[in-house]
Amino acid sequence: MKIVSVVALFSVLMLALASLAGAAPAQKLQTFGTGEVSVVGASATIVLSDANQYGGVYLNSKSQGGKTLNQVTFGFISHRDVQGGAPRFSLPIDDPATAVKGDGFAFIDASNCGAPVGPGTATQKAATENPNCKVVYGNQSFANWATFADANPTLITTPGAIPFIIADGTAGTYAVSDIVLR
Numbered sequence: 001m002k003i004v005s006v007v008a009l010f011s012v013l014m015l016a017l018a019s020l021a022g023a024a025p026a027q028k029l030q031t032f033g034t035g036e037v038s039v040v041g042a043s044a045t046i047v048l049s050d051a052n053q054y055g056g057v058y059l060n061s062k063s064q065g066g067k068t069l070n071q072v073t074f075g076f077i078s079h080r081d082v083q084g085g086a087p088r089f090s091l092p093i094d095d096p097a098t099a100v101k102g103d104g105f106a107f108i109d110a111s112n113c114g115a116p117v118g119p120g121t122a123t124q125k126a127a128t129e130n131p132n133c134k135v136v137y138g139n140q141s142f143a144n145w146a147t148f149a150d151a152n153p154t155l156i157t158t159p160g161a162i163p164f165i166i167a168d169g170t171a172g173t174y175a176v177s178d179i180v181l182r
């Protein structure tokens with residue numbers, strides 16, 4: 001009787017382990033930088049005490065790599081301070097026609113989506129799907145991500161590279177929520 005119970009318990013345990021192994025691993029935002037970066041779920045707060053600090057978040061995921069620009073979605077909502085370029089997406093871009101792996105970065109920042117620059121509490125969605133978000137790539141600027149994608153049908157997100165959100169350049173508190181990085 002005791003052996004049967006142990007076997008039954010073991011079976012239940014193995015089932016539990018199997019279901020754990022089969023479940024998608026929980027994706028947690030990772031932090032980086034010299035500022036104070038905290039994460040709660042899909043939100044992050046980046047506190048920079050001076051202009052030399054920087055900080056940001058990323059997902060340890062390469063699932064958005066190697067895709068054409070019209071196949072990817074990135075987004076966040078900015079809630080606090082906004083400066084030119086901060087907070088922003090930094091999205092690794094590759095031109096398959098050149099040998100170098102990773103030709104540059106495309107940037108989407110809250111300011112270029114319409115958020116007023118300065119300390120504040122206005123919210124602004126910065127996203128590939130927001131038609132009001134200008135995209136900066138190299139020395140070029142595009143009205144939005146769809147325009148960028150249409151103009152560059154052969155560019156792809158750099159395979160194996162990790163996109164991130166960053167704030168830098170000006171002391172302040174940068175708060176982002178609803179982060180979509182994959």
Ligand SMILES: [Ca+2]
Pocket residue numbers: 094095096097098099100101102103
């Ligand atoms: Ca290349």
